[in-house]
Amino acid sequence: MNRCETPRRLVRARTPLRISLGGGGTDIDPYPRDHGGIALTIAIDLYAHAELIAHHEPAPFCVESRDLNRSVSFECAQDLELTSDLDLAKAAIRRVAPHTLRDGLELITSSDAPLGSGLGGSSAMTATMLGALHHYIGDGIDHQSLASEAFEVERLDVGLAGGRQDQYACVHGGVNLIEFDGEATVVHPLSLDxxxxxxxxxxxxxxxxxxxxxxxxxxxxxxxxxxxxxxxxxxxxxxxxxxxxxxxxxxxxxxxxxxxxxxxxxxxxxxxxxxxxxxxxxxxxxxxxxxxxxxxxxxxxxxxxxxxxxxxxxxxxxxxxxxxxxxxxxxxxxxxxxxxxxxxxxxx
Missing domain, CATH: 3.30.70.890 (GHMP kinase, C-terminal domain)
Structure with a gap:
């Protein structure tokens, strides 16, 4: 996937993984809609990384997952149909930047923890890809909106089973008490000296x-x-x-x-x-x-x-x-x- 010419722009992004001290399971619908849920979380110094390289020449949008040793290219909207092959990347591009499919971009992802680690890696990677794309197009998304969008991509667009805590714990960082009440998610940072x-x-x-x-x-x-x-x-x-x-x-x-x-x-x-x-x-x-x-x-x-x-x-x-x-x-x-x-x- 490497190209000979020097890229004209390089965006880097990262999102921390998380550990969950308590409340796990109460963030998974329908429980929080019925009773309200809670999660006590800490973001840690292991990360989901993304590089977004802009060559600014007519070429497909290329995505490479170094963890999966897999790469794909997208040239048109039909290429973004979900087929269980890098679907999170497809859904992120479809959400944020479908107009960039022929702009000669490369999105390269990697994680500091293996798949299935229990550290919220899927949510952190989804947020990293979304956030890198938002940074590239310059629309200035905030942490709460990015976490909400990552949840929608994972749970609604791609249909992965799971709760709400990972997206918010990872994107906000720090030590948090997160409340889930119906469709609302409220992050309370803890003031620890x-x-x-x-x-x-x-x-x-x-x-x-x-x-x-x-x-x-x-x-x-x-x-x-x-x-x-x-x-x-x-x-x-x-x-x-x-x-x-x-x-x-x-x-x-x-x-x-x-x-x-x-x-x-x-x-x-x-x-x-x-x-x-x-x-x-x-x-x-x-x-x-x-x-x-x-x-x-x-x-x-x-x-x-x-x-x-x-x-x-x-x-x-x-x-x-x-x-x-x-x-x-x-x-x-x-x-x-x-x-x-x-x-x-x-x-x-």
Missing amino acids: PAQLDNLERSLLLCDTGITRVSSPIIERQVAAYTRRDEDVTDALHRIKAAAFEMHDALLAGDLPRLGAFLDASWTQKQRFDPAVTNPAIDALYSTALEAGAYGGKLLGAGGGGHLLLLTPPERREQVAQRLAAVGGTPRVVGFDLEGFVAWDETL
Whole structure:
């Protein structure tokens, strides 16, 4: 896809991935329409990246996904029909910039985390592509509007199963309490002082389970169970919502043991959604972390694989990481991202 001539403009964009402390599942319709949902989230310093290269010559619009090792070219509106081949990119172009299909653009994407990681990567990538296109055409979209548009592209245009938290958590960045009330989504940034942020950052640990998963089957079964008023799933959602408020209070108070206890309680409730949420390998990693001194934790995303999130005393995080590595996990320390989505022109 490389071209010989020097490009005339280069736009770069990135959106952080996220970890969800609490409320996961209550952001998935129809639950928030019936009861209101909540999510307590933190954006982290792993990113979905995009480069938008403008050659300003008549040529197809080229998209390359480095994660999927796949590239496609679009020349007309029919090329943007959704066919399960880079559909998120097609939908983003169709939403924002269909008039650029013959302007000689290249959109190159990559992510710092693998597919199926449970870190909101699909939503972060959708927002990054949309935001890069908006920056290129110069229409100045704000964070809230970008998150809303990313939700519509994923859930409505492409039809991917899921909730609302990822788009807003990733695009806004920082530490947020996000409320879902009917069709409204309200982001409340949490005012944590630098010492609180530092202590929390030094206490969190990710662990890649080594298991990749597709989230949509689990989410679809959860929605079906709630829709038919399955008492077990409905009660679990209510308890997860209540625990998220408790975590919010513990976070503001700097009470890490209490925060860890409610993380553990939420993980127990999440397993009531569907048998595929966990498996013996995930359970073994989690038990190892607790035995090594972690306060608590949970599996991120819909379940079935991806990353465990663990909260530890800062002085015991390294010990927990070593124990997890010894039993086959891949521990990873991450920092926080307080900016959210950003895009800029790079000087050529």
